[in-house]
Amino acid sequence: MNEERRKILDMLAQxxxxxxxxxxxxxxxxxxxxxxxxxxxxxPRSWKYLRVQVEPGPSSEKGDKVNIRVPFKLIRAGLKFxxxxxxxxxxxxxxxxxxxxxxxxxxxxxxxxxEDLVSNLDDLTVDVDGRDKVRIFCE
Amino acid sequence: xxxxxxxxxxxxxxxxxxxxxFPILLVWxxxxxxxxLLFPFLLLAAVLTWRRGPGRMLLVIYPLLAAVLWNMSGxxxxxxxxxxxxxxxxx
Numbered sequence: 713m714n715e716e717r718r719k720i721l722d723m724l725a726q727x728x729x730x731x732x733x734x735x736x737x738x739x740x741x742x743x744x745x746x747x748x749x750x751x752x753x754x755x756p757r758s759w760k761y762l763r764v765q766v767e768p769g770p771s772s773e774k775g776d777k778v779n780i781r782v783p784f785k786l787i788r789a790g791l792k793f794x795x796x797x798x799x800x801x802x803x804x805x806x807x808x809x810x811x812x813x814x815x816x817x818x819x820x821x822x823x824x825x826x827e828d829l830v831s832n833l834d835d836l837t838v839d840v841d842g843r844d845k846v847r848i849f850c851e
Numbered sequence: 852x853x854x855x856x857x858x859x860x861x862x863x864x865x866x867x868x869x870x871x872x873f874p875i876l877l878v879w880x881x882x883x884x885x886x887x888l889l890f891p892f893l894l895l896a897a898v899l900t901w902r903r904g905p906g907r908m909l910l911v912i913y914p915l916l917a918a919v920l921w922n923m924s925g926x927x928x929x930x931x932x933x934x935x936x937x938x939x940x941x942x
Contacts, residue, residue: 713880740865743938760925761925768932774932775933776930776931776932777925777929777930777931777932777934777936778929778930779929780927780928780929780930780931781922781925781926781927781928782926783922783923783924783925783926785918786919786922786923786925786926788922789915789919789921790916792915793919796908796912809866813888841940
C-alpha cells in the first residue's frame with residue numbers, strides 16, 4: 713500500500729472524509745478500484761491467513777489477549793459445510809440473525825457467493841481501538 | 852497440508868505453564884480407519900435417502916472432511932489474560 717492511499721484510508725477511518733470523497737481521492741491518485749474477480753488465490757497478493765488479534769488497551773481491566781490465525785484454505789473448506797445445515801435449522805438461524813439486525817437467508821447463499829466473500833477478505837483490515845485493541849487483517 | 856503435530860499449552864495462575872506437542876498424525880490414522888469402516892454404512896444411507904435429498908450430500912462428506920483436515924495446518928489459536936491462557940497450534 714503506498715503512502716497516499718494509506719493517508720486517504722486513515723482520513724476515512726478518522727471520519728475526516730466521507731466514503732464518496734475517499735473514492736474520488738483514490739481515483740484521483742490513480743489507484744485501481746478493487747475488482748471482485750481478483751480473488752486471493754488469483755492476485756499477486758496471495759494472502760495465506762486471516763489474523764484476529766485482541767490486545768488489552770490502557771483501560772482494559774482483565775487484560776484479555778487473543779491471537780488467532782486461520783488459513784484461508786480452511787475457511788473456504790469450512791464454509792462448504794454450510795450446505796449441511798438442515799432446512800429447519802436454517803430458519804432458526806435466520807430468525808436469530810434477524811433479531812441481531814442481519815436479514816440474511818442462508819439458503820440463498822450459493823457456493824459462488826461464499827467464494828466471492830472469502831476472495832475479497834484479502835482487502836480486509838479492521839482496527840478498533842476501545843477498551844481493547846482489535847485488529848483483523850490478512851497476511 | 853495435513854497437520855502432523857499440534858502444540859497445546861495451558862497456563863493457570865499460580866501454576867507452571869503446561870505444554871506439550873502431540874503427534875496428531877496418530878489421530879488421523881485412527882480417523883481414517885474409522886471412516887473406511889463407516890463407508891459402507893454411509894453408502895447405504897446415501898442410497899436410502901437419495902430421493903429425499905440428503906443422500907447426495909452424504910456422498911460429499913468425505914471429500915469435504917478431507918479438505919478441512921488437509922488445510923488445518925497453520926491454524927493457531929491463542930487466548931488468555933494476565934493469569935490464564937491457552938494455545939493450540941497445528942503445524
